[in-house]
Amino acid sequence: MIFHRLAEALRADRPVALVTRLDGLHAGAKLLVFEDEHAGDLGSAGLNNAAVREARALLAVGQNALRSFGEDGEPVGTDVRLFIAAYAPKPAMYVFGAIDFSRAMARIGKYLGYRVTVVDARPVFATRVRLPDADEVVVAWPDEFLQRARVEERTALIVLTHDVKFDIPLLQVALRTPAGYIGAMGSRRTHANRIALLREAGVSESDLARVSAPVGLDIGARTPEETAISIAAEIVALRSGRSGGRLRDGSRPVHAEPRESSLR
DSSP: HHHHHHHHHHHHTEEEEEEEEOSSTTTTTTTEEESOOOOEEOOHHHHHHHHHHHHHHHHTTTTOOEEEOOOTOOTOSSSSEEEEEEOOOOOOEEESSSHHHHHHHHHHHHHTOOEEEEEOOOOOOOTTTTOTOEEEEESSSSSHHHHHHOOOOEEEEEEEOHHHHHHHHHHHHHHTTSSSSSEEEEEEEHHHHHHHHHHHHOOOOHHHTTTTOOOOSSSSSSSHHHHHHHHHHHHHHHHHHHOOGGGGGSSSSSOOOOOOSSSS
């Protein structure tokens, strides 16, 4: 039954993780984990729950891993080893605007497990030499590219063009997609102008609220690298359902429970 459901998921291109227990009385037991459900049994409810959390975290980045737990899923235990095979394409990160900030964003986006594509209409800027860490560099008008790009809830759209002739048509297309993260660079004044133009174009208030702008968490970032870290931290916080405050000032568990969707 497990392998039949695994085969169905793979044929449907549905993200799924197969967890195999390697140790103990229940060695060989398997658990199939989807983004919104799971099936199978590894030997205890606690171990199943721990495996589900870890498998969904790995699904979010499309990675495999060997993890150790206690018999009932205790995070400090080493009694049980689990091999988690995540079958999911890397989530896409589309970065619009081939600027210095884009180079830093491509680098950190790859560290987060994204397949990063940088898009710019200006061929003199959109080059592999300037953006060596991007998986793909595309010369195209951003809104035209996004209209034909594959976008899902795990997708991150990062608008760094900082020019209304690019930003407005691009954001209109972006807000019609299911992308879990839409961030736009610019000052509060710049974004207020963008919002006004988008309202004039008929964009609803609920859609406008989906845009994270000014983009990133408030860490005082100045350099491209610091800004990329700020944006990456906001993406992680959003998909984990966290606010991004200091851990020392909070009381919630350090590691967030994976949400049903990777970003929303």
